[in-house]
Amino acid sequence: MADLTLNTLSRFYEQLWRIRLLEGHVQRLAAAGEVPGFPHLSTGQEAVAVGVCANLSAGDYLFSGHRAHGHVIAKGSDPYAVFAEIIGRDDGVCRGRGGSMHLVDASNGVLGATGVVAGNLSLAAGAAWAAQVRGDGRIAVVFFGDGATGAGVFHETLNMASLWNLPLLFVCENNGYAEFTSREEHSKVGKVSTFAAPYGISALTLDGNDVLTVHDAARKAIGHIRENGGPWLLECMTFRMAGHYVGDAQRYRSKEEMAAMKEKDPIDRLRRHLVSKGAPEGELDGIAARVKEEMAAAVDRARKAARPDPATVMDYVYSATLPSPEQA
Ligand SMILES: Cc1ncc(C[n+]2csc(CCOP(=O)(O)OP(=O)(O)O)c2C)c(N)n1
Ligand SMILES: [Mg+2]
Numbered sequence: 153m154a155d156l157t158l159n160t161l162s163r164f165y166e167q168l169w170r171i172r173l174l175e176g177h178v179q180r181l182a183a184a185g186e187v188p189g190f191p192h193l194s195t196g197q198e199a200v201a202v203g204v205c206a207n208l209s210a211g212d213y214l215f216s217g218h219r220a221h222g223h224v225i226a227k228g229s230d231p232y233a234v235f236a237e238i239i240g241r242d243d244g245v246c247r248g249r250g251g252s253m254h255l256v257d258a259s260n261g262v263l264g265a266t267g268v269v270a271g272n273l274s275l276a277a278g279a280a281w282a283a284q285v286r287g288d289g290r291i292a293v294v295f296f297g298d299g300a301t302g303a304g305v306f307h308e309t310l311n312m313a314s315l316w317n318l319p320l321l322f323v324c325e326n327n328g329y330a331e332f333t334s335r336e337e338h339s340k341v342g343k344v345s346t347f348a349a350p351y352g353i354s355a356l357t358l359d360g361n362d363v364l365t366v367h368d369a370a371r372k373a374i375g376h377i378r379e380n381g382g383p384w385l386l387e388c389m390t391f392r393m394a395g396h397y398v399g400d401a402q403r404y405r406s407k408e409e410m411a412a413m414k415e416k417d418p419i420d421r422l423r424r425h426l427v428s429k430g431a432p433e434g435e436l437d438g439i440a441a442r443v444k445e446e447m448a449a450a451v452d453r454a455r456k457a458a459r460p461d462p463a464t465v466m467d468y469v470y471s472a473t474l475p476s477p478e479q480a
Contacts, residue, residue: 153368161426162439164202164363168419169440171198171222173447174231175394178221178238178252182398186455188240191252194222196361196393199418200325201226203366204293204386207374213261213279213292215272218253219325220265223295229257232450241457247468248460261290270296270303273322277309280320280382291319291377299330301344310351310385317381321373322348324385325360327392332404345387353385360388361418364425391416 175193182191194201197219205226208214216223224234229245237244238252245257253267263279266272276294283290300306301324313320324344328335341347348355354376359365366388373384391413395402402410423436 199363215276216265236454270300273309280318320383322385355385360390
């Protein structure tokens with residue numbers, strides 16, 4: 153495993169808190185009816201986003217699904233603009249037109265989240281293909297859940313990505329559930345990573361609640377992809393500590409199961425590691441307190457921000473500029 157500096161580990165700690173706290177505000181405001189639609193939180197799964205995205209640059213492409221907040225923040229998008237988008241404000245990354253499930257921030261390589269389960273996979277293959285054709289050294293990363301692996305497009309995309317040697321990293325967040333159905337009930341295939349071998353794709357199943365393990369696996373996989381093309385698949389075993397969406401009463405899980413998940417909280421785990429490496433507890437508390445203030449300020453500002461003007465509803469539907477004949 154790479155020997156990461158305390159500084160780098162502290163940045164991971166900060167990012168984990170940023171996602172956790174931002175989503176805490178989403179939960180609170182959703183319960184108060186201030187968030188349009190059904191937000192899906194990644195509470196407990198943040199280490200996957202942070203560990204993978206720490207290996208990406210702004211130019212790399214990212215695709216996500218309905219549980220996207222953490223991925224977009226970890227990729228480096230402005231948390232204020234992400235939060236403003238989630239509550240439908242004009243300052244949002246999509247000028248308030250997308251909301252929680254449709255976050256796009258092209259300036260940061262975030263080509264999109266989607267509520268269509270598995271719909272992001274083939275789009276990510278398209279972006280990876282574009283990068284390959286252009287030879288610009290970019291890669292594409294797609295985050296999806298274990299439930300998405302039951303969709304045909306998952307297998308079609310594995311096949312095409314392998315055939316065309318696309319620079320594409322598949323990141324499965326296996327949280328053991330598709331909505332309210334456990335993995336045992338929706339698939340007889342134990343490990344998602346076993347789907348990769350028949351297509352000739354290298355894959356690894358790993359502890360997705362340990363940000364260091366995720367970071368290391370992603371570093372190696374992305375290193376292979378950048379060197380040889382691709383693709384690679386990482387199956388990150390994790391836990392959804394929140395409901396499927398805000399408001400899910402979670403009657404399908406026992407109290408014992410929920411308590412066991414809390415034991416594996418990725419933030420506590422990284423904190424224990426940092427302390428064992430000599431990080432002062434006071435400094436770690438300071439990081440969390442600073443991010444808490446930062447998020448509270450972002451939320452206050454976003455709540456006061458304007459909603460998009462209804463008269464502009466047709467703006468951004470079509471590209472304002474047509475490509476020149478040479479580009480077309
Ligand atoms: C094409 C499609 N089918 C069904 C749904 C309804 N749906 C929303 S989330 C979900 C489960 C997804 O499970 P998984 O991929 O494991 O992601 P997780 O919610 O666990 O992060 C389903 C079936 C949908 N949004 N899109
Ligand atoms: Mg799942």
